[in-house]
Amino acid sequence: MARAVTNQRKLVVTVIAWSIGIAIFFPILWxxxxxxxxxxxxxxxxxxxxxxEWTTENYTEVQSRSNYPLHFMNSVIISLGSTVLxxxxxxxxxxxxxFVPGKRTKDVLMWMLSTKMLPPVGxxxxxxxxxRDTGLLDTRTALVIVLTLINLPIIVWMLYTYFKxxxxxxxxxxxxxxxxxxxxxxxxxTPMAVPGIASTLLLNVxxxxxxxxxxxxxxxxxxxxxxxFIASYSSPEGLFYAKLSAASTMAIAPIVILGxxxxxxxxxxxxxxxxx
Amino acid sequence: MATxxxxxxxxxxxxxxxxxxxxxxxxxxxMTIYFSFLRYSLMSPGExxxxxxxxxxxxxxxxxxxxxxxxxxxxxxxxxxITVVLGIALANLLDQPMWGQGIVxxxxxxxxxxxxxxxxxxxxNMFMDxxxxxxxxxxxxxxxxxxxFLTHAPLASIIMIVSWQWxxxxxxxxxxxxxxxxxxxxxxxxxxxxxxxxRFFYIVLPHLSxxxxxxxxxxxxxxxxxxxxxxxxxxxxxxxxxxxxxxxxYAQSLLQFDVGGGSAGGIVAVILANIVAIFLMRMIxxxxxx
Amino acid sequence: xxxxxxxxxxxxxxxxxxxxxxxxSIEDGEFVVFVGPSGCGKSTLLRLIAGLEDVTSxxxxxxxxxxxxxxxxKRKLAxxxxxxxxxxxxxxxxxxxxxxxxxxxxxxxITRKVEGAASVLNLTDYMERRPGQLSGGQRQRVAIxxxxxxEPEAFLFDEPLSNLDAALRVxxxxxxxxxxxxxxxxMIYVTHDQVEAMTMADxxxxxxxxxxxxxxxxxxxxxxxxxxxxxxxxxxxKMNIITGxxxxxxxxxxxxxxxxxxxxxxxxxxxxxxxxxxxxxxSDTFLRVHVEGMDLFTVRAEGDVDLHxxxxxxxxxxxxxxxxxxxDGLAVR
Numbered sequence: 001m002a003r004a005v006t007n008q009r010k011l012v013v014t015v016i017a018w019s020i021g022i023a024i025f026f027p028i029l030w031x032x033x034x035x036x037x038x039x040x041x042x043x044x045x046x047x048x049x050x051x052x053e054w055t056t057e058n059y060t061e062v063q064s065r066s067n068y069p070l071h072f073m074n075s076v077i078i079s080l081g082s083t084v085l086x087x088x089x090x091x092x093x094x095x096x097x098x099f100v101p102g103k104r105t106k107d108v109l110m111w112m113l114s115t116k117m118l119p120p121v122g123x124x125x126x127x128x129x130x131x132r133d134t135g136l137l138d139t140r141t142a143l144v145i146v147l148t149l150i151n152l153p154i155i156v157w158m159l160y161t162y163f164k165x166x167x168x169x170x171x172x173x174x175x176x177x178x179x180x181x182x183x184x185x186x187x188x189x190t191p192m193a194v195p196g197i198a199s200t201l202l203l204n205v206x207x208x209x210x211x212x213x214x215x216x217x218x219x220x221x222x223x224x225x226x227x228x229f230i231a232s233y234s235s236p237e238g239l240f241y242a243k244l245s246a247a248s249t250m251a252i253a254p255i256v257i258l259g260x261x262x263x264x265x266x267x268x269x270x271x272x273x274x275x276x
Numbered sequence: 277m278a279t280x281x282x283x284x285x286x287x288x289x290x291x292x293x294x295x296x297x298x299x300x301x302x303x304x305x306x307m308t309i310y311f312s313f314l315r316y317s318l319m320s321p322g323e324x325x326x327x328x329x330x331x332x333x334x335x336x337x338x339x340x341x342x343x344x345x346x347x348x349x350x351x352x353x354x355x356x357x358i359t360v361v362l363g364i365a366l367a368n369l370l371d372q373p374m375w376g377q378g379i380v381x382x383x384x385x386x387x388x389x390x391x392x393x394x395x396x397x398x399x400x401n402m403f404m405d406x407x408x409x410x411x412x413x414x415x416x417x418x419x420x421x422x423x424x425f426l427t428h429a430p431l432a433s434i435i436m437i438v439s440w441q442w443x444x445x446x447x448x449x450x451x452x453x454x455x456x457x458x459x460x461x462x463x464x465x466x467x468x469x470x471x472x473x474x475r476f477f478y479i480v481l482p483h484l485s486x487x488x489x490x491x492x493x494x495x496x497x498x499x500x501x502x503x504x505x506x507x508x509x510x511x512x513x514x515x516x517x518x519x520x521x522x523x524x525x526y527a528q529s530l531l532q533f534d535v536g537g538g539s540a541g542g543i544v545a546v547i548l549a550n551i552v553a554i555f556l557m558r559m560i561x562x563x564x565x566x
Numbered sequence: 567x568x569x570x571x572x573x574x575x576x577x578x579x580x581x582x583x584x585x586x587x588x589x590x591s592i593e594d595g596e597f598v599v600f601v602g603p604s605g606c607g608k609s610t611l612l613r614l615i616a617g618l619e620d621v622t623s624x625x626x627x628x629x630x631x632x633x634x635x636x637x638x639x640k641r642k643l644a645x646x647x648x649x650x651x652x653x654x655x656x657x658x659x660x661x662x663x664x665x666x667x668x669x670x671x672x673x674x675x676i677t678r679k680v681e682g683a684a685s686v687l688n689l690t691d692y693m694e695r696r697p698g699q700l701s702g703g704q705r706q707r708v709a710i711x712x713x714x715x716x717e718p719e720a721f722l723f724d725e726p727l728s729n730l731d732a733a734l735r736v737x738x739x740x741x742x743x744x745x746x747x748x749x750x751x752x753m754i755y756v757t758h759d760q761v762e763a764m765t766m767a768d769x770x771x772x773x774x775x776x777x778x779x780x781x782x783x784x785x786x787x788x789x790x791x792x793x794x795x796x797x798x799x800x801x802x803x804k805m806n807i808i809t810g811x812x813x814x815x816x817x818x819x820x821x822x823x824x825x826x827x828x829x830x831x832x833x834x835x836x837x838x839x840x841x842x843x844x845x846x847x848x849s850d851t852f853l854r855v856h857v858e859g860m861d862l863f864t865v866r867a868e869g870d871v872d873l874h875x876x877x878x879x880x881x882x883x884x885x886x887x888x889x890x891x892x893x894d895g896l897a898v899r
Contacts (some may be wrong), residue, residue: 028386149296172647216503
């Protein structure tokens with residue numbers, strides 16, 4: 001039984017936890033606030049926290065001076081594309097490993113995980129040259145292919161842990177109830193698997209959106225997603241804090257919000273079901 | 277249930293994933309090994325000649341390699357220490373009854389979803405900048421000289437930024453593990469007269485060991501190839517003070533156009549990662565099988 | 567008609583023989599219980615009948631026709647699983663309707679049958695809930711509902727009560743027995759609990775290591791166990807098994823004496839012993855008596871008998887209730 005906790009103790013814990021929480025969140029909050037300042041106010045000393053003149057001109061500025069919509073669309077297409085492609089390859093694989101396990105199933109899974117151990121620099125040059133010679137450098141296609149492959153092991157593992165949890169007795173019950181293989185898949189398996197597939201999709205979109213080795217090395221301008229677009233601010237342009245903040249806010253907002261919804265799946269997904 | 281027919285179908289369904297991953301691993305890796313024995317510059321294509329072990333000799337004897345090697349280890353170990361220790365502390369704190377627990381969780385987890393280039397740039401400019409950064413403002417307000425983080429402590433600064441990104445992950449996983457701890461075990465220990473401290477050491481920590489193992493494994497995979505944070509903040513400098521192996525190979529091959537040398541570096545990175553991987557898998561194997 | 571016959575059925579999992587050649591026939595309308603310790607092959611046997619496992623060799627006949635290779639859905643059997651195996655994403659109504667929908671039955675007819683089953687099982691108020699929102703007993707009823715709407719030739723139950731608490735288990739036991747009496751359909755019920763077997767069955771099949779040890783009505787098994795194993799398995803508390811010189815004196819290698827067939831006296835009797843634990847249940851008292859040269863001996867005495875730990879007692883077996891077994895453990899008649 002949970003014990004009654006004194007309110008005093010609870011208050012102390014609350015204050016400490018909130019302070020730490022806000023401290024950890026502060027850089028994001030500060031970026032968000034700065035994005036509404038003028039450039040002068042953004043570097044003012046002492047800095048103003050909330051009492052400044054709020055303006056949205058940085059957002060319009062970023063939109064008009066750079067090709068923000070293009071990079072945003074690149075991010076969307078690359079992360080969604082690689083995830084969907086990955087799912088199409090991984091669903092049958094995870095499905096058969098979960099429901100028709102063989103002697104080697106565990107080994108295959110471990111091997112897939114071990115491919116994640118291969119450092120990307122080990123294959124950077126050939127991949128770069130292959131894409132250069134096939135004219136795929138700086139294309140969305142190249143990034144979709146690469147991100148599909150690097151995230152495939154995680155997708156397979158996540159789906160496998162979800163499918164594994166569908167109890168075999170339910171499938172047997174459906175068989176006893178006269179369901180054909182087709183109706184078993186449509187009425188029983190799919191509805192039970194959809195939540196798992198959805199969270200796998202969510203987590204992998206997040207991972208692909210934030211991937212910053214291949215996206216930086218394989219793109220220049222045309223196919224650059226937001227990771228690469230933001231990196232271009234590391235030049236002296238970065239000294240325009242308010243604009244940097246506006247661009248950053250736009251780049252991270254969708255994914256931070258998606259991420260909040262997927263915390264639980266994140267734990268399961270990235271730990272391959274080892275921590276629940 | 278499992279008939280011969282369904283087994284064949286199962287093989288067929290796994291094969292695309294296996295074939296693709298195998299191709300992804302083997303083809304480029306074989307090419308990298310091949311390149312690593314060539315004198316091959318992107319500036320003068322078509323003039324490749326066999327170089328024997330020269331590329332490896334140059335790469336391994338380059339003082340930059342030694343510092344990249346130590347930097348990689350310091351970076352990985354430093355971030356692991358910070359995130360695991362603070363993660364355990366935070367998980368313990370967040371597991372206590374409080375008001376607004378859900379909101380605090382959301383605040384703490386947020387940095388994990390920030391893309392590396394954004395977090396590096398925000399830290400570099402808006403916090404660590406010696407003129408306009410918040411830390412500089414704070415130092416001036418206290419009458420101190422602003423510290424030039426990225427010039428005088430580049431590696432430590434990067435460790436800080438990367439730790440900020442990964443602390444949420446460690447905390448979230450440890451917190452999840454914490455919540456699966458049977459409260460009755462703690463109460464039993466309390467009845468047995470164990471102090472708070474001993475309960476933590478003898479019950480909570482062993483319970484978390486599996487989660488800690490997972491955190492170490494996953495983070496190591498990602499931390500060995502930290503790249504964007506270095507590219508955006510210091511470009512590996514000053515000198516090679518904040519260059520890790522990943523960045524060194526990148527610089528060698530794509531900035532100096534030395535494919536041969538870069539490939540040799542890539543293979544060295546693969547071998548080092550494998551040593552770490554074997555070590556980790558052993559450790560994990562012990563912890564996960566049980 | 568729901569008679570089921572197994573002829574020389576075997577089942578191997580790889581090298582392991584789970585069921586050696588086995589014959590069994592189940593008559594239409596019978597309530598048959600497969601009972602035995604865990605791992606005795608009783609669930610495997612049920613799954614062979616259901617068609618969820620293929621037999622390695624032998625024949626399964628349902629209703630006089632060969633069903634050995636028929637898929638589960640075509641065997642006209644319904645099964646209630648240990649975990650209930652309800653579809654978590656469907657309401658109670660949809661769960662019960664599922665087999666009918668799979669049979670492409672007319673929707674109006676489905677509604678009528680589902681409502682009928684629901685009212686028999688007291689589920690009418692829960693029809694729109696999901697299985698996750700139900701108690702264990704209610705889930706059990708939904709699983710049974712899903713089985714009865716199909717009007718199968720036979721029901722198969724795989725340890726259906728093992729996930730319920732003790733009080734609910736007794737209730738559900740009665741409900742299933744009543745269901746059998748009103749439907750008069752063949753039921754095959756697997757359990758490791760001999761009380762369930764004794765109270766519910768028309769016919770009990772005692773299994774050990776894939777072998778049928780004995781088939782018979784509950785009373786036959788109680789009065790005439792074919793061997794030591796059945797004698798020890800049926801009846802509660804367990805039969806006392808005596809071997810060695812004391813058994814020789816009574817004219818057999820092994821002697822079985824049930825606790826309720828032993829008289830207790832403070833003054834005289836065949837064996838002298840000392841009371842260890844005494845369990846006073848009110849209606850009965852069970853005494854664990856230490857007798858020289860024997861294992862702990864259990865006896866049933868009157869509910870208000872005044873015997874306690876450490877008391878000296880004399881035990882006398884009721885001679886015509888003794889069970890005699892030879893050195894292979896088989897009953898001597």
